[in-house]
Amino acid sequence: MGTSRIGRGVHKILLSFWSGILLVFLLGVAGPAEAAANIVNPDQVYSYTIMQRDIERLVKAYPDLVSMESLGQSPYGRQLWAVKLGRGESVLFLNGSHHAREWMTTTVLMKMIDTYAQAYANNTAIAGYNVRQLLDEVSIWLVPMVNPDGVTLAQQGTAGLPAALAQTLRRYNGNSTNFTRWKANMQGVDLNRQYPANWNTIRNAGSYPWYQNYKGQRPAQAPEVKTMMDFTYRIDPEVTISYHSSGEIIFWHFNTLGSNLSRDRTMARALGSLTGYSLVAPENNPSGGGYKDWFIQEFGRPGFTIEIAQYAGETSVPLSQFASIWKNNRTVGLYSAGQSYSLWMKKQKVQYLQQSMDLLAGTQLYSRIGASASGINLLPQRLHVIAKKGDWYQVQVSEGVGWIHPASGKLAVVEEVMATAELKVSSPAYKYPDRYAPKVTNLEPQTVQVTGRWGNWLLASTPSGSWWIDGRMAELIWPVKQTEQDTATEPGQAVPSEPEVSGQIVPESVSTP
Template identity: 50%
Template sequence: MVNDYKTRKGWGYLKKISQLIVMMLVLSLLIQLPGETKAASKTIVNPNKTYTYTQMGKDITTLKKAYPDLVQVKTIGASEYGRKIYAVGLGKGSTNVFINGSHHAREWLTTSLNMYMIEKYAAAYKGNKKISGYNAKSLLNSSTIWFVPMVNPDGVTLQQQGLKAFPKSTHKAIIKMNNGSKNFKRWKANAKGIDLNRQYKADWGKIKNSPKSPSYKNYKGKAPESAKEVKAVVKFVNQINPEMTVAYHSSGRILYWNYKQSKTNYNRDHVYAKKIGKMTGYSLVYPGKNPSGGGFSDWFISTKKRPSFTPEIGKPAGETNLPVSQFSQIWKENQGVGLYVAQESIKLKDARDKKSAATLKKDSAAKLKTAKKLEKYYYTDIKSTSNLKITDAHQKLYNTVTKDIKALQSKVNKLPSKHTKSIKADITAMKTYTSRSLTFMNAVKYGSTLQTADKAVVKMINDGIVSSKLPDSHKKLNQTITQMQKKVTPLYGKGARTLFTQKYVTPAKRTAEDTKYDVERYNLLVLIEGQVKENKFTDAQKNLNKLPALEKKSIDLKKKNLSKYPTYMKWENNFKVKIAELQKEVTDALTKEEEAAKKAEDQKRMEQEKEKAAKELKEQQAKENEKAKQQVREKQKANQLNNEKNRSSFDQQKPAQPNSKPNSPHNGGTPRQIVNN
């Protein structure tokens, strides 16, 4: 019994232990990596294996497809061996942050961290989740985090795959750079033997302990920014102008954050560094006596005067890559870093924008005062028609204000609208002054054009030029008057509009009115010439008859302004010569037409009389013939009556003979001869 009891008790204990193990296994399956949302979807980036350049490229494509409205991808350059260097943008905001990894080949777990960060932040954005207390959606709507996950794709590939990934012709040189070894696990440099984190322009010339030739580590190159990979990064950073940067390295769980800053910037960056140190548990590295220089963060801090951080992730691993087994802890330590940096970058940019806006406001206010000086050139000093001109001072001031507007607008476009309302109001006011000024200058210029068109018409009259140029010039004058009126309408100030009309429009209209009958006469002249060519002389004469009245109207107008048309009679005389020639031709033609018509009429009358006589003769002959026929008919009728009478008398005198038949052609007898008395 005791043994049975012990057995049962043992089995019960084992059963509980088994249940506990099962529960722990279930929980381990449910628990995700730190920072992941509970609504787990299939993970794109797998950081728990050797993460290659090829895999990174595939994952970038997949992430872009999974989050098309949030993720953007750029190729910012190529490595020394032609591998593309990718930049992945995450977010929709105007504040830029820059995070990179794998400056050093053996530190490729930083690429895994970059890529995993992209995916988890994107998923948190889509699910409206927080990571380490930071709202991904809110922050990424106000910022864009740019990642270059693998700065050194050649070096990473060499460290992971060895010589097989490179042309055979390069193997000897690569082995030499590795001190004769074919084991590349310690490799830091790019595949040309240049340490990319010793390539930046930050006391590059003072870098110590650099090999004299390409090597697997520490060789700074022949000149700063000579490596293609570094050139691409520098160019890209200058393009996006980030507020803060993070350059991930390994290993040691320490944080570099300073490089010869000013005291103000040092104190500022120290606050950020302490926060990141607290988040990650990494120890802050404080300035030493001889900073090495040449690193990305060194360059960014010294050149841009903005914060940059270099976290060395993972426990010390020596001269090789970190084991992937450390990734879970590394992610837990760093999951909030990108969002924290984005948050502080937004604040930094907003503070700087606000300060910039305040400075710009002072500038815009001063420039607005300058712009207001334009007013005197198009309004205040416009008292008479003699003021309607473009002075050198006016043009110079207008050009200055126009440039000022362009410069202010360019600066305003870079600032958030919440800080620029009053600046935009100043720019709008400046544009009003330049617009009014330009309208004035355009009116003056077009006024000169109208005066030229006016003079052209007057000159033709005074020079006696009778040609198609007159109606063409007159038409152009009227068109120019219409356009000038359109230039006058938007002018600022009723006084200015009145003066422009007085100086330009009214005289031109007077000229158009004075010469309209000349144009009408010339057009009639052309019409008459055409009618003469077509032998329409009657129509031509009708139009010739219209000319005297038009001539009188034209001359009356000229006489009212003889100072303007002192030699207008030249045109009149030349016109009369042309008309006289036409009149003679028309008169001669009409005379010939009348004579021909009279002759034709006489001929027609003679033919009609002849036809009438012939008709009368024919009718007379017809009457006579009818009369003769009537007489014949009457005579025949009389003869018939006499014959019948004679026959009747004869029959009465002859005795009857019953048995005999009268001779006739029908009974063979001889016909009787009838004697007509």
């Protein structure tokens, strides 16, 4: 369903300099991937500018775990940033700040990224959730601020805007200069009344541009909403959560099919238990137009709207409430990631591979998919892979036939090579090709023998053993073939090289949506 609409209206703008930043970062790293100190400070009015700065810092701190991309621009030129956290094939999607005065939802989502990334890097659990395993299985996509124009207006008022625009916005605001109550985008359209789900019968909708509740002239009229719809089709999430901030309640039902009712109610009750929020009872003729409504209607999958705070009226939630809000929502992303993975796995079909692959680190062998105990520990070896289902692999080994669920970098098809690599700087060496693998040592600048390659990674032979290094930190040098030496008969004639493969390995893109 999603592939036919990929890119429709969504112009993905990757920052071209991120590859360079990543390389500079790697060249300066003396040790393994480690958690940075807290990056997101929630004890402030969290603006678009602060969010953008923090996203960039998170990407720099966790380049193999966090990436960013622009989905396009808002009507007034601000980027709609999407952040990807995790490395799994299944997808969970979280978004916030559809409504301008509800900008604290952005803070919650940014705090999630920061907290989960730290736990992943340190390999620590959060409230019993194995963060590293979850983020190896699931990619959490987040659009922390759907409405950056409206948020900026609600926080800063009309300061710095052209006089004519400021006058128009004051008129949309009932001639009031109090923009803290502003809910719409800067065109006076309520973005959460814009989705094509019972749009014609939305209740309590204004009929002209206003600071709140105007549903527009047609569904998906607002560029921000069109962008959100196109992005959702592209990433094809199993579960979505749209964060709002009024009432400590959870909306979970929108004309939900009877076959999905038990599934969605079970998830809603679990979210209610985690947060302490009440579930909103289903309605026979619900007023629609919201992101959650559209997602349930279009995809038939679990979608939720979580209202994080006590009713604040026509203003933003006080900063003093953030600590309790964060306590209530700290594990929402982790629980929902687990549910997303389970739903994704149920849809996967078995693919028969019948190929040899290299197991590069110890991994448990199980009798069935989904098992988490009573496995047999497999040592690194070349094994025969029979089939794949999702991110599980059926293998034939001396112990018999079973299933493995290898973490990133543990299972690969390693290309055997005979070359050398010149390390220009001190480079960390790992047990297997992943920056979150156990680090063995630091290799000082030197020339090492290379016997294997997988992607950007090189298997380097050292006096202490063979370890993996990031090839972006080395210059790979291929040996000159004997036949090429024979052709160099003239004095001073240069020996041809292998232009197709010689030289420094080019880093892959940072963002992998």
